[in-house]
Structures are given as C-alpha cells and as structure tokens.
Amino acid sequence: MTEYSLDKIRNIGITAHIDAGKTTTTERILFYTGMSHRIGEVHDGNTTTDYMDQERERGITITSAAVTCEWKDTRINIIDTPGHIDFNIEVNRSLRVLDGAVFIIEGVAGVQPQSETNWRLADRYNVPRIIFINKLDRTGADFYRAFATLKEKLDIVALPLQLPIGIEDQFVGVIDLVEMKAIVWEGGELGAKFHDEPIPEAMLEQAKEYRQTLLDTALSVDDAAMEEYFDKGDVAVETLKRCIKAGAISGAFRPVLCGTAFKNKGVQPLLDAVIDYLPSPVDVPGISVAAEEGEDETLDRRRIKADVKAPFAGLAFKIINDKYGTLTFVRVYAGTLKSSETVMNTTKGHRERIGRMFQMHADKRVEIKEVHAGDIAAFVGLKDTGTGDTLADASDPVVLERMAFPVPVIDISVEPKTKESVEKMTLGLQKLAGEDPSLRLRTDQETGQTILSGMGELHLEIIIDRLKREYGVEANIGAPQVAYRETISRPHTEIYTHKKQTGGSGQFAEVKIVFEPLERNAGIVFENKVVGGSVPREYIPAVEKGIRVQAETGVLAGFPTVDFKYTLVDGKYHDVDSSALAFEIAAKACFRDGMKKASPIILEPIMDVEVTTPQDHVGDVVGDLNRRRGMIQNQDSSGSTIIVRAHIPLKEMFGYISDLRSMTKGRASFTMQFHHYDPVPRNIADEIMSKSA
Amino acid sequence: MPASRPRWTRLHWMRGRVEETENGGRTLEWIGCDDAGAPIARVVRVQGPLFSGWRCYRAVALDSDARIVELRPPPPEGAGWLACVGGQVVGRAAQPLAAVRTAEAALTQG
Numbered sequence: 001m002t003e004y005s006l007d008k009i010r011n012i013g014i015t016a017h018i019d020a021g022k023t024t025t026t027e028r029i030l031f032y033t034g035m036s037h038r039i040g041e042v043h044d045g046n047t048t049t050d051y052m053d054q055e056r057e058r059g060i061t062i063t064s065a066a067v068t069c070e071w072k073d074t075r076i077n078i079i080d081t082p083g084h085i086d087f088n089i090e091v092n093r094s095l096r097v098l099d100g101a102v103f104i105i106e107g108v109a110g111v112q113p114q115s116e117t118n119w120r121l122a123d124r125y126n127v128p129r130i131i132f133i134n135k136l137d138r139t140g141a142d143f144y145r146a147f148a149t150l151k152e153k154l155d156i157v158a159l160p161l162q163l164p165i166g167i168e169d170q171f172v173g174v175i176d177l178v179e180m181k182a183i184v185w186e187g188g189e190l191g192a193k194f195h196d197e198p199i200p201e202a203m204l205e206q207a208k209e210y211r212q213t214l215l216d217t218a219l220s221v222d223d224a225a226m227e228e229y230f231d232k233g234d235v236a237v238e239t240l241k242r243c244i245k246a247g248a249i250s251g252a253f254r255p256v257l258c259g260t261a262f263k264n265k266g267v268q269p270l271l272d273a274v275i276d277y278l279p280s281p282v283d284v285p286g287i288s289v290a291a292e293e294g295e296d297e298t299l300d301r302r303r304i305k306a307d308v309k310a311p312f313a314g315l316a317f318k319i320i321n322d323k324y325g326t327l328t329f330v331r332v333y334a335g336t337l338k339s340s341e342t343v344m345n346t347t348k349g350h351r352e353r354i355g356r357m358f359q360m361h362a363d364k365r366v367e368i369k370e371v372h373a374g375d376i377a378a379f380v381g382l383k384d385t386g387t388g389d390t391l392a393d394a395s396d397p398v399v400l401e402r403m404a405f406p407v408p409v410i411d412i413s414v415e416p417k418t419k420e421s422v423e424k425m426t427l428g429l430q431k432l433a434g435e436d437p438s439l440r441l442r443t444d445q446e447t448g449q450t451i452l453s454g455m456g457e458l459h460l461e462i463i464i465d466r467l468k469r470e471y472g473v474e475a476n477i478g479a480p481q482v483a484y485r486e487t488i489s490r491p492h493t494e495i496y497t498h499k500k501q502t503g504g505s506g507q508f509a510e511v512k513i514v515f516e517p518l519e520r521n522a523g524i525v526f527e528n529k530v531v532g533g534s535v536p537r538e539y540i541p542a543v544e545k546g547i548r549v550q551a552e553t554g555v556l557a558g559f560p561t562v563d564f565k566y567t568l569v570d571g572k573y574h575d576v577d578s579s580a581l582a583f584e585i586a587a588k589a590c591f592r593d594g595m596k597k598a599s600p601i602i603l604e605p606i607m608d609v610e611v612t613t614p615q616d617h618v619g620d621v622v623g624d625l626n627r628r629r630g631m632i633q634n635q636d637s638s639g640s641t642i643i644v645r646a647h648i649p650l651k652e653m654f655g656y657i658s659d660l661r662s663m664t665k666g667r668a669s670f671t672m673q674f675h676h677y678d679p680v681p682r683n684i685a686d687e688i689m690s691k692s693a
Numbered sequence: 694m695p696a697s698r699p700r701w702t703r704l705h706w707m708r709g710r711v712e713e714t715e716n717g718g719r720t721l722e723w724i725g726c727d728d729a730g731a732p733i734a735r736v737v738r739v740q741g742p743l744f745s746g747w748r749c750y751r752a753v754a755l756d757s758d759a760r761i762v763e764l765r766p767p768p769p770e771g772a773g774w775l776a777c778v779g780g781q782v783v784g785r786a787a788q789p790l791a792a793v794r795t796a797e798a799a800l801t802q803g
C-alpha cells in the first residue's frame with residue numbers, strides 16, 4: 001500500500017466460542033492475503049497467530065496477536081481472540097480497539113452459550129459484526145438450523161448473503177445472493193481454485209426467495225435505494241452493498257456468510273465481505289474521551305474522530321514481553337506519529353519517547369517509520385505505559401475512555417522448585433502480570449508465600465507454564481482457592497509503641513491510627529492528620545508502607561484487606577532511636593492489633609451465573625442452585641431452553657460443571673463472571689479461619 | 694395446462710411523509726400510484742408507543758390524511774409496516790418492500 005487512505009483500513013477481530021475455528025480462519029486469511037506462505041494447522045501445532053508455545057500444544061488461543069495483512073488494496077489488521085471465558089480480558093480489550101468483527105459460529109451446533117457471552121460483549125462496545133457459519137463440511141452440519149439459532153439465541157435480524165451448495169462432504173461452494181451467482185471451489189486443499197458459475201437450476205427458486213428477503217431487509221435502511229428499486233425492479237450491486245454496509249454498521253441486521261475454513265471454502269468471499277461491509281476507521285463515530293472525576297458516565301462526551309492531521313491520540317491495548325523487549329500495541333485514533341518522537345502518557349502524566357515502531361505480520365515484524373490515525377502498531381522502548389493508557393500529543397492531552405478489567409477471583413500459591421530461583425520467579429511473574437491486567441501478584445506477610453490471583457484455573461495454569469518456558473523457572477503450585485478479601489465493619493483507634501533496646505542503639509516509634517470502614521470497591525485511603533511534628537514528615541511514607549504491606553495479609557485469615565480508611569492522627573518519636581524502619585514496624589503492628597478490634601469480616605466473590613438448560617431439567621437446576629447459596633435473579637425462556645440467572649458465591653461453584661452435566665445428562669451449560677464481593681456467613685468464616693490457622 | 698395467472702399489478706411507489714430525525718429524515722409512508730398517477734395504495738410505518746398526556750398508545754400510524762390513529766389491537770412484534778389499499782389494511786410486514794408486495798398482491802387478486 002503506497003498511498004495512505006483511511007477508508008482503505010479495516011481493524012477487525014475474529015470472535016466466537018471456544019474451538020469454533022477462529023484461529024483456523026485467521027490462518028486461512030493470512031494465507032489467502034499472501035502474507036503467510038505456508039499454512040498452519042491448529043492440530044499440527046504450527047499456526048502463526050497462536051505464537052506462544054502452549055497455544056500450539058493445547059490448540060487453543062490464549063493471547064490475541066495483532067496481525068496485519070492486505071486484501072484488494074485494503075489493509076486489514078486482525079486480532080484473533082481466545083474463546084475460553086478465562087481469557088475474557090483478551091476479548092474485552094480487543095473489542096475495545098476494533099472497528100468491526102467477524103463472529104464465527106459452528107455449522108453443527110449453531111449458537112452456543114459461550115458464543116452468546118461473546119456476542120453480548122461485542123454488543124457492549126457496539127462493534128459491527130458479520131457472521132460466518134463455519135465447519136459446513138462436518139458431519140451433521142446444517143446451515144439453516146445453525147442460522148435459526150441466531151434468531152433464537154441472540155434475538156437478532158440475521159441476514160444471509162450466501163446459501164451453501166451441498167453440505168457435509170458434499171459442500172462445494174456458496175450462492176452469492178448479492179450478485180446472484182454460484183462460487184464453486186475445485187478442491188478442499190489449501191489454495192484450491194474457485195470460479196463463478198450460474199446458480200444451479202435446482203436452487204434457483206430458493207435463491208430468488210432469499211434474495212427477495214435480502215432486498216426487503218437491506219433496502220429498508222436507505223430510501224434512495226428503495227426508489228431505485230421501484231424505478232428499475234432491482235438495484236445495482238453497488239447500491240445493495242452500500243445498504244448492507246449501512247445496516248451492518250448500525251446493527252439493523254447482521255449479514256451472514258458461510259463456509260469451511262478447514263477445507264478452504266468461503267474464506268475469499270469472507271475477506272471481500274470484511275472490506276465491503278465492515279467499517280473503516282472513518283465510518284465509525286470515534287472513541288470517547290474518559291469521563292472526568294465525578295462526571296456522569298452515561299452522558300455523551302467528546303469523541304476523537306479519525307483524522308490524520310489532528311493531534312496524535314492512541315490507546316495502548318496490549319503489552320507483550322519477548323526476547324526483543326517490551327512491545328506495546330497501540331491503536332491510533334488521531335494524528336500521525338513518527339518514530340523517535342515524544343508523546344504524553346496522559347493517563348499517568350509523563351512523557352514517553354517512541355523508539356522503533358513495527359507492524360506485526362504473524363511471526364515476522366516489519367519496521368515502519370510512521371503510523372497514522374486508524375492504524376495499529378507495536379511500539380518499542382516505552383518506559384512506563386500500561387494496558388489501557390492513553391498516549392497523546394502534548395498540544396491536546398486527551399485521556400481516552402479506559403477499559404474495564406475483570407476481577408481475578410481465584411488464588412494459587414506459587415513456590416519455585418529450587419531456592420535459588422526465587423528472584424527469577426518474582427521477576428518473571430511481575431513481567432507476566434504487567435502484560436495481563438487480570439493477573440495479580442502478592443506476598444503473604446505471615447507465610448512469605450507468593451500468591452497469584454487470576455480468572456480461573458486454566459488461566460493460572462497457563463501462567464505457570466509460561467513462567468517455566470519463558471523465564472526458566474519451575475514452580476510448585478497449591479490448590480486453587482477462592483480469592484477472599486477482608487475488611488472491617490466499625491471504626492477503631494489504635495495506639496502502638498514499638499520499643500526495642502538491644503545493646504547499642506535502640507528502636508523507637510509510636511503511632512496512633514484511626515481505622516474506618518469504607519464502602520465496597522473504595523480501596524484503601526490514607527489521610528495524614530499529624531500536627532506539630534509528633535511524627536516527623538520523613539517517617540510518614542514508612543507508616544504508609546507498613547500499612548500497605550501489612551494490609552496484603554488480613555488479620556482473620558490472611559487475605560488482602562480492602563475498603564478501609566486509615567488516618568494517622570498522632571505519634572511519638574525519639575531523636576536518636578527513631579528510624580523509618582521503626583515506624584514501618586510500628587505501623588504494621590498497629591494494623592494487626594487495630595484491625596482485630598474493628599470488627600473484621602471476610603468478603604467472598606459472588607458470581608453472576610447463567611445456566612442454560614432444557615425445560616425438563618429446570619427444577620433440578622434451580623434446586624441445586626439454591627443449595628449452593630444461590631440467589632435466583634431471573635428465568636428466561638427461549639424456545640424450549642430456559643436460562644436461569646443467579647448470584648452464587650464462587651466457593652460453591654467449584655466442580656459445578658460436572659455436577660451440572662450429570663444432573664442434566666450433559667444437556668445444560670453455564671457461564672459465570674465476577675459480580676461483587678459480599679460478607680461470608682458466620683459458619684463459612686469460621687471454616688475459612690480454621691483452615692488458615 | 695395451468696390456468697393463466699392474473700397479471701401482477703405493479704404500482705409506481707414514491708416517498709410519502711417523512712419525519713425529521715437527528716440524522717436526516719425517516720420515511721413514514723410510501724404511496725403507490727396507478728399508471729394514471731392516482732394514489733390507490735399506501736404502506737405505513739407502525740410507530741409507538743406514543744405518550745399523550747396520561748395515556749400511552751402502544752401502536753400508532755398515519756392515516757391517509759396524516760392524522761395519527763391508534764392501531765387496535767396492536768400488530769404483533771416484527772410487523773413494522775402496514776399495507777393499505779383504499780383505506781383498508783390488507784396486510785402487515787416487517788419491511789416496507791414486503792409490505793409493498795402485500796399491497797400489490799391484494800390488488801392483483803382484485
């Protein structure tokens with residue numbers, strides 16, 4: 001691409017439930033766009049977007065790789081996203097920076113519960129979508145049945161632009177309802193030739209019917225197109241495409257295509273559809289700036305339009321550490337940036353000098369000298385920019401809307417197999433946590449154990465595996481546990497004096513601290529009310545540090561203490577014996593003693609659970625949810641399927657999948673995500689405390 | 694030999710009333726004229742709910758004199774357009790083009 005033109009860019013994601021064929025489809029796209037000259041098969045473990053070793057072994061996608069390719073003079077930046085719920089963060093952050101998505105469902109099962117979850121995620125970000133019904137080559141595939149599940153499960157106006165010719169092993173091609181022709185592939189191998197032919201006689205009537213539906217639906221978004229139709233009895237292909245694009249962008253309907261990525265049929269028309277129907281950066285309204293402190297989040301805010309000449313603004317949406325250093329992936333919303341220029345990190349308030357810039361073509365990276373509005377690039381050499389930070393020109397230092405990160409609810413303890421690798425392990429885990437906002441790391445003050453918090457068992461397992469492969473540290477892990485929190489339920493004032501006289505110089509520090517409960521999610525707040533220098537200013541940070549460190553290990557069962565305020569109101573010091581260390585020790589002890597007297601409680605994560613079950617099992621399912629301390633929120637039916645939503649403590653959800661399967665003979669499924677923290681009932685608090693003792 | 698089917702009645706359709714919206718106009722009706730240019734059919738967009746004072750009308754549409762009339766009972770969901778011939782509702786459809794065909798079909802059958 002020589003000339004830079006905004007309407008010749010597509011930033012798209014490929015999203016679906018687990019195993020629908022996202023990676024396979026992306027691979028085919030890379031092959032057909034000519035950037036990748038060998039083809040990878042997921043089961044051979046050599047695909048290009050699944051570039052981490054474990055992905056190749058397990059055959060699932062964990063990180064989303066941003067890959068650039070070109071089709072018919074248009075640059076397509078593709079993000080392949082994982083389907084497993086543990087990696088929701090990846091789907092989330094991808095959707096955030098994309099302008100459109102290809103949503104894949106399977107030709108055999110149609111829409112599955114997990115596809116629904118991902119569909120709703122895309123709804124949240126208003127991402128325009130086209131749907132690809134994949135795996136039509138499989139035994140039992142049925143385009144029409146899969147298509148019907150789109151309306152049933154997702155409640156959308158799905159609009160076929162194609163019909164399959166043949167099915168299962170007889171599937172040879174598609175009827176293109178826009179141009180009213182057949183596209184037939186001459187084989188199932190990679191790079192198989194294809195050609196246009198007239199629509200087979202036997203399918204002509206059906207094709208005409210579907211085309212009429214296509215016209216009815218598509219033209220209704222554009223009155224000029226309706227007039228053209230009334231004038232001529234049909235519309236030009238260009239007109240029809242314009243209408244389909246408008247409807248796809250507004251969400252009035254969702255265009256549907258079909259094929260089999262694995263057997264290489266339908267991928268080229270899918271690429272055409274990406275260009276014809278998904279928006280370029282100028283077709284979308286632009287990203288909103290973040291709400292100011294205290295501003296109503298629901299109000300319309302200033303939007304940053306894609307404009308190459310405007311001041312630079314971009315969003316860092318992904319960080320990858322590899323052998324070359326740290327790569328920061330940035331979606332550029334406005335302006336032009338050249339390598340070695342300086343921008344503001346407006347989220348954190350410091351300057352960043354851009355080193356080199358790259359565009360990622362699968363495993364190969366291509367260095368670029370400048371990047372423009374609408375595009376995606378990876379920056380090298382940023383010092384302190386995290387996922388979700390805004391980079392902007394100092395002349396217009398906007399902060400873009402932040403991303404919401406999921407709360408990690410599962411804990412495991414980690415311990416290196418050899419004592420010597422403690423430091424290496426900590427370093428590795430810190431790097432991994434830097435890449436992944438849904439991963440947290442802390443040290444238990446009492447046991448000295450390193451605790452990792454993540455989204456689920458699979459998530460944590462993969463992290464431990466990466467630790468081994470990428471940082472050479474083998475670690476033992478404890479059993480997965482619920483990530484409880486602690487807090488207090490009434491105010492208390494505590495005075496603590498730390499005094500030690502051993503031989504020569506002593507240690508002395510006294511602090512008086514007021515501890516108060518705060519509302520949920522308020523975090524930890526510090527206030528300094530010391531007057532007259534009873535605690536010298538240079539020791540205040542030591543007090544803060546002492547509390548912060550000690551709060552990681554709560555007084556009841558060692559879980560992090562959250563949602564409280566502490567105010568340093570008074571203290572005493574000694575000219576010779578006081579030191580920062582003495583004050584840190586005093587603060588820690590003051591916390592341990594004070595918290596115990598402030599009616600501490602344990603909080604547990606409550607999950608939003610959605611169970612999809614056939615009607616006949618709904619009684620069993622609901623009864624079981626109640627036994628798990630569930631609060632049923634509502635019950636919806638779609639056809640003969642019932643969707644039960646409930647709030648249930650995470651603790652009660654361990655092993656749920658197998659219980660649910662045996663209860664419903666494998667016919668029900670469920671999804672869950674974190675909803676809020678609640679105090680645990682007394683008996684369970686006792687159980688947790690006795691375990692930790 | 695099957696009996697020859699009656700010739701399909703094709704009308705000349707043109708845009709009727711338009712409602713001003715934030716992003717341009719929204720067509721509320723299409724008017725079908727015969728070859729002599731006389732309006733003989735209409736398809737109208739079902740709107741609603743409409744709140745007026747203390748009452749709420751679930752579904753309303755414009756009649757040929759552009760008065761808002763209540764539709765009772767309200768059409769089922771997904772029936773966004775009414776096909777009218779000579780002041781009579783002859784059918785419903787989700788999309789205006791389908792409603793146009795419904796109106797023409799009613800005329801074809803006579």
Ligand SMILES: Nc1nc2c(ncn2[C@@H]2O[C@H](COP(=O)(O)OP(=O)(O)OP(=O)(O)O)[C@@H](O)[C@H]2O)c(=O)[nH]1
Pocket residue numbers: 016017018019020021022023024025042043059060061062081082083084134135136137138259260261262263
């Ligand atoms: N028969 C058939 N198999 C397919 C097709 N597309 C993908 N597969 C197979 O389905 C399995 C899953 O495909 P992937 O491409 O890894 O699926 P994914 O959606 O990326 O999966 P996750 O990243 O784990 O969510 C692999 O074994 C593929 O070979 C298809 O069109 N037909």
Ligand SMILES: [Mg+2]
Pocket residue numbers: 022023024059060061081082083
């Ligand atoms: Mg994958």
